[in-house]
Amino acid sequence: MTPLWLNDATVPARLRLTPGLRFDTVVIGGGLTGLVTALLLAESGVEVAVVEGRRLGAGTTGATTGKISLLQGTRAQRIAARHSDRTVAEYVEANRAGQQWLLRYCEEHALPVQRLPALTYAQTEDEIPAVRAELRATRAAGLDTYPVDDLDVPFPFHGAVGLADQAQLDPMALLAMLAADVEAHAAPIFESTIAHGVHHRDNDDLVIDTEHGELAARTIIVATGTPMLDRGGFFARLTAQRSYLTAFRVAEPIRREMFISAGQPTRSLRYVPGRDGDLLLVGGNDHVVGRTGSTSRRVDDLAEWTRTWFPSAEPLQSWSAQDYHPIDELPYAGPLLPGRERILVATGYAKWGLTNGIAAALALAGRINGKPPRWSGALATWRPAEVKAIPSAAQTNSAVALRLSTGWLRMARSGYGPIPTEGCGRVERHGLQPTAVSTVDGKTTEVSAICPHLYGIVRWNDAEKSWDCPLHGSRFAADGTLLDGPATASLPLLSGPAVVPVTDPPRGGPSTVFPEKI
Structure with missing residues (x-):
């Protein structure tokens, strides 16, 4: 299952780690957050390196839908149910900062981006209340969202909330450009180098233990989807989710909006421009990793749904992506442990990494440079509001205990x-x-x-x-x-x-x- 974006991607292989090196900061993880953080630090004069366990793009960024949107399904109302209006507004501001940075970067480097509306739509009448709630929550947070009562689409549609002037792109083209930019700032990228752990050295350096030897740093940033260090217990504060995508060639017209359903099963749609004509990308059918029956049936179900509403649909390529959902709905970008600034983490983007991931990079780089963004509190790794998430955490971890025993x-x-x-x-x-x-x-x-x-x-x-x-x-x-x-x-x-x-x-x-x- 290879992502569509890898078909024409030109991303040269990097060498694995040469042991015994030392840098001011080492970023573990070569996805969007890791590369943008490294670039921001390198631009400010920090000596930085990136370590990637596989190849650049092998993780979530290379398998994403490529949507760059501040309207994110039903995220605003879910966050508002647990946090204050101010926190929701700060979350939106963080994502706006991430979106603006990304669009500006793409413009400066001539990376193709399609600007178009985003829609959260009701695929059944039961989902209409969720659409209306998202309209209220996003407006309260400062977004110029609007109601959509009717739209000429072939699939079930019972209204939507929309947001104009959002964007989509090819994520692998973005990663390739970022990697080249990072290296142009004299920051090396080491691939095929799995990090196993971190320990302290007598001279107060941190040492990363990798499969190819040790790498020393003053500061470490862990941007690996879910942190590979158990300290801080982030594995228990996140739920790992897998979702599926298929690219189709269709004879029917493809709308120029990005769609995502307000309810389950998730249906996410966008068009993909190509040399031989536009393709239709359909995603959804997410589930907690390892907690479903046949995963191939979920892929087949996407194809069946698409052929129902686009009869000419010819499936070309299917793949999947892994994302991490935080127990209290907000992403994490900050210290691995409270009050300790030497190891920082970023995770919990809940499938909206193209904005959240860059917001996290801006927050982490700002933290290291002493100028954290004003909205960075919404992405804090340790916040009092997480006490409200204790019931959710208990439910999440009781499910873990059940799977452990039944397995x-x-x-x-x-x-x-x-x-x-x-x-x-x-x-x-x-x-x-x-x-x-x-x-x-x-x-x-x-x-x-x-x-x-x-x-x-x-x-x-x-x-x-x-x-x-x-x-x-x-x-x-x-x-x-x-x-x-x-x-x-x-x-x-x-x-x-x-x-x-x-x-x-x-x-x-x-x-x-x-x-x-x-």
Whole structure:
């Protein structure tokens, strides 16, 4: 499942880390927040470097819808339900600052951007109250939103709230330009370098432990989707969500607005300009990572919905993205621990990272340079208002505890089974060892089924051929390679890959290796 944006992306590979280096600031994570933060710091004279675990664009930014909007589904009313009017206004101001910075950057670097309205629409009559509530909340926060009673669209539409002059772009073109700009300011980017942890050195430096050696810094910024450091407990303050997107070629006219539904299942639409004609991008069907049945059915459902309302729709490409929803609805950009400015984090954008991510970068860079934006309090990592989110946190973490116990109980009742067929995976118990067995591209591989973060039992994702942890959203390739955190280590390989034979051979003996907690 490769994002559409990677088809024509020209992003050269960067070298992995050379150990033993030191910088004033090191940014962990080469997505939008990480690159913009690094650029802002480099422009102000800070010696900075970026460390990316995979390739630039391999995370959420490279899989986003590319919408740059201050009207964000039903975000305003959700934030208003937990916070003061002033806080909602500060959140909108933060996103406006992020949007303006991004649009200005694109104009200065001749990056194509389409300016068009954004709409949050009701796909059923039951969603009309949510649309009206979003209109009230956004107007109270200072946005010039307006009601839309009717619109000539082929899909179910029962009114909307709109906001003019928003924007969309190709996120990989943006990342490529940002990366080149960062390096032009003498700030190196190291790819294929997973950070495992951080410790203090005797001279008061912070040292990042990576798979290729140590990297020292005065200040560290963790911009990895969910922080890869457990200190601060951000993994328990976020819910990892996966959503799906498909690009279609259609004969029907495509509206020039960005749409997102006010209710579930989410339906997000935009057009994508192309050399061979415009494409239709449809997204939605989100779920908590590792807590659904067949993920491929969710992809199929998007295609079925699209063909229902656009009969000529021809699916060209499908992919997915991972986002993190904060328990009290506001993003985080600030210290990992209260009162300690040496390690900063940014996370919790709730699927609106093209504005929130840049707002977080502006807040973090301002914090380091001693000039934080006036709205940065709305993105604080530690705020008294989070006390109101305790019921939500309790509900979130009780679900985690349930998945932890049911995963181990299910594993305890399972034993050896037949080799999975192509594209399938299964968790088995081999003696005392929970084992994740899968067959991908004709090769069967066995890895530990225990997530090295907090020991959850992983589940097979049949759409992406990955092992997903239902506790906090860590993901691993079929061969155990780490894809998404908060885990910082891959699943240990137990056996394989082996070519699948015509008949099932006897299994080897069980393994009893349990991974250590990082």
